Every structure is written in structure tokens, then in C-alpha cells.
Amino acid sequence: MSAKLFEESVEVFYDGDCPLCKREIGFLQRRDRQGRIRFTDIANPAFRPAEFGMTADDFISEIKGRLPDGTWISGVEVFRRLYTAIGWGPLMTLTRLPVVRQILDVGYRLFAKNRLRLTGRCSAAGCSIPQPENGG
Template sequence: MSSDVGNDWQVEVFYDGECPLCLREIKLLRRLDRKHRIQFTDIANPSFISASYGMTKKEFMDEIQGRLPGGEWITGVEVFRRLYAAIGLKPLVALTRLPGISHGIEIGYRVFAKNRLRLTGRCEDGTCQVN
């Protein structure tokens, strides 16, 4: 279920290990996370039980989810901001919070999240099923 669990993690990311684009991003983050500040949890792993986190599988699949050490949940672009801050890219993260840029990134992510299964070839006969 979870991997790279350490005592000093700053953010847990719940990612879809069956999504080629998502997996590429996670591999990059794993490589850059030299201080083990990110806890990675693959929601596609058969041992992952979404209900144990108080959410449905669909909620995890609809947009990226993250959790902070205190138990607070974060979603969408904020997860990416926390991930990139954890690997030392805080100046880049600060740029994503600027008016205009922030709004554009939020819109872009929403479009991607809504179409992620289709964009990664995981739909058949015009339907996108979540297992």
C-alpha cells in the first residue's frame, strides 16, 4: 500500500499506478525525493482499501489526493505544490501561487483530471470504468 514511509515525511500522495502519465511523474518525484519527505501510496495496488481512508475509489480517481502529517487532506494542484516544495522547489511553487498563473494551472489540472482516463487510453467503447 504505502511505500517510502519515513518519520520526517511532509506529504503523502495517493497516485494511480496504472496511469502512465501519473506514474512518470511519481518516478520523477521518487528520484528527486532524496530526503524521503514524500510518502507514496498507489491506489491501484490490490491491497489499497479506499474505505480505510474514509473515501471511495472514485473520489481517489477523480483528482489527486494528498494528506499532510497532521491528517489534513489536500487535493488537486495543492498536492503538486506540496510535493514539489518537499523536494526543494519552493521558488517554483511560489510562482504557481501568483494570480493568473494560479488560475490557469487550476483550470488546466481540472481539464486533465476530468479526461485523464481517456487521455491515457484507459477507456473502452466510450466509457471509462474504475476498478
């Protein structure tokens, strides 16, 4: 494996029950022709957050990614790595500009905080997140 491939590889932990998330993951899967992204659906009943030293809430609160060296990343940085992995690195460089970075970070935090409600996964009783079997 080349150093460049290694640097651009990332595992993304996404919510397969989120319609918007599924749409974006599908877009990335179609463009990941080099196999640089590992896709892990946290809504899959077989997913066990405890195997990663985290809770279901940790994963559902914002998108998570893991780099080849085991480093965890979250939020907008995950998207930067994902889009770099599919060849959009030059565009992602723009997202690191101070003003752009701040706007994206604030926008993503607002979305993440309200994602369940915005994607129709809340009722009058509140938002619920299915917990994995076996207390995972």
C-alpha cells in the same frame, strides 16, 4: 524531525495504472532524497479507500494528498507540496500568483476530468475504474 521537514512532508495518493502519473511519480521518487514524500498507489489491489473514509471514485477523480496533521489536499495543491518537498519551493511560489494559479487550477481540472480517456483507459463502452476487492 525538524519543523521544516515536518512542514514539507506529504503523502501522495496516485494512480499507478496511469502512464503519465507513473512517470511523474518516478521523477519525484528519484528526487525525494530526504524521504519527505510517502507514495501510496491507489491502483494497488491492497489499497482500501474506505480505510481513509473515501471511495475509489474520490481518489480516482483527482490526485489527493495528506499532510502530517491529517489535512487532505487535492489537485494542484498536491503538486505544489510535492515539488516543495523535493526542494523546488521557490518555483512553486510562482504557482500561487493569482493568474498562474487560476490557469493551473483550470488546466488540472480539465486533465483530471479527461485523464482516463487521455491515457487510453477508455473503450467505446466508457471508462472503467477497477474497484478494490472486499468493497473497499
